[in-house]
Amino acid sequence: MFYSTGIYLYGAFIRLAAILGNQKAKKWVDGRYQWLKNLPNTQEKKVTWFHCASLGEYDQGLPVMEAWKKQYPDDFILVTFFSPSGYENKVDQSIGDATCYLPLDTPANARNFIEHFRPNHAFFIKYEYWINYIKYADRRNCSIYGLSAIFRPTQRFFNWYGGDCRKALHRFDYFFVQNQSS
DSSP: OHHHHHHHHHHHHHHHHHHTTOHHHHHHHHHHTTGGGGOOOOTTSOEEEEEESSHHHHHHHHHHHHHHHHHOTTSEEEEEESSHHHHHHHTTTOSSSEEEEOOOOOHHHHHHHHHHHOOSEEEEETTOOOHHHHHHHHHTTOEEEEEEEOOOTTSGGGSTTOHHHHHHHTTOSEEEESSSOO
């Protein structure tokens, strides 16, 4: 409940910021406008999905994306971004067969996105843990990986209010972490 409420409030805040003239917020909103109508057709394809928050996460995941594309050249590589700065920098030069914004993590958006792409593998890079996307990917028997992950005792997973987040972690098949303490 806390998570969903927070997601809807975040979306409302971003839309308000866009209306008030924040250019980054406007790009965030505009990039997701009618997102479901603009998705590529992947009906006959095996989809491998890499989600990056922004440009830095894309750069961290790029060697894995390149290796995956080399090992599985017939897979359709989907790259998603949360941030306009990552998307705008890579949309025209991404390794992905399709590169798009990740819609806000509402249950309906996550269900529609996952049902459309039907990914076989999903990689969430570094700090990206979108509970609804993870839940619906897991329900479709998608293998889920944390790539370049870092965990600290202060993160929401390990606090009293982090129950839903902890449950999401259990849906991952494997974490590739950056340090021993993680």
